[in-house]
Amino acid sequence: MSRPFPWRMLAAFLSLTLPIPGAQAYEAQHGALTVSYADPRDRQHLGVVFVAWDRAARDLRALGLPPPARVRLEAAGNAADFAARTGEPVNIAASTRGAVIRTQRLSALSARGLLPTTVRHEAFHTAQSARIPRWLAEGLARTFSGEGQADPRTSTGLESARANRLDAELLNRDAAQLSAAYREATVRAARLVRARGWKGALRW
Numbered sequence: 278m279s280r281p282f283p284w285r286m287l288a289a290f291l292s293l294t295l296p297i298p299g300a301q302a303y304e305a306q307h308g309a310l311t312v313s314y315a316d317p318r319d320r321q322h323l324g325v326v327f328v329a330w331d332r333a334a335r336d337l338r339a340l341g342l343p344p345p346a347r348v349r350l351e352a353a354g355n356a357a358d359f360a361a362r363t364g365e366p367v368n369i370a371a372s373t374r375g376a377v378i379r380t381q382r383l384s385a386l387s388a389r390g391l392l393p394t395t396v397r398h399e400a401f402h403t404a405q406s407a408r409i410p411r412w413l414a415e416g417l418a419r420t421f422s423g424e425g426q427a428d429p430r431t432s433t434g435l436e437s438a439r440a441n442r443l444d445a446e447l448l449n450r451d452a453a454q455l456s457a458a459y460r461e462a463t464v465r466a467a468r469l470v471r472a473r474g475w476k477g478a479l480r481w
Contacts, residue, residue, distance in 0.1 A: 309334075309347055315354035319383035322392060326350065326383065329393040333400035336421070340475050342404040345376040350396075352383045368452050370395045373402040398422040406479070412443040415459060416466025417478060425463040433461040 303320065304313045307327045314320070334344050353359035356367040359381050363372040370391055371380040378399040386392040401418040409417075419425045434457055435443060443465075446458035469478040 309344065310350060311348070312350045312352065314352040314383060315358070316352075316382055316384060319352055322383040322387050325387065325392050326396055329396035330400060333397040333421075337400065337404045340479070342401075342479070344400060344404045348376045348378065348400075348403050350378040350380060350399075352380050355382060356385070366450050366452075368455075371399050373399045376403055378403065394422045394424050398424065409479070409481070410440060410444055411447050412440055412458075412462040413466055413469075413478075413481065415447055416462035416464075417470070419459060419463040420467045420470060425460075425467055428460045428463060433457045433464070435461040 302313050302315045305323055310330050312326055337344055353362055360367050363379050365372050370386060371378060386395050398418045401421045405414055443462060449455045469481060
């Protein structure tokens, strides 16, 4: 059962949001999560980030996947800044390596309705085993975040692709092909969860 977020505590967190000297950025702390952002307009979206993080962390622990003791979320100033920081194409919402999540500008993600699911998706990546294949990691992350529920129920064109090809397709820079690969990975991961449960899927 979800618990209401303590908004008075949020006000205290926001009051501690400080500029980082020389970095043209701001930083806010929320429990184990540190959020840094370059655009001051992103400050208004911190509450959504914190709520999404808390719910994801709770659900991950229930799956036996506690997130790291310290996680850093770095929001880029714009799409070009994100691409420069991550090496990812500008159509990617976020990228996680270890306990560091790098995202597009929070305001941009919010405007596209992607902010809560992006935080939840990347929270899964901070807690997942490094040994699971790319397709399963992405498929499980999208299943965990709920992104797969909005996928069209049409053919991905990758139904017969072997796992190693699907892994390769998930590195594709073409937006349409990449979308198909994410959808196919999600279909396969969700099927595995239905058949074996989350703990069985994570041990696959």
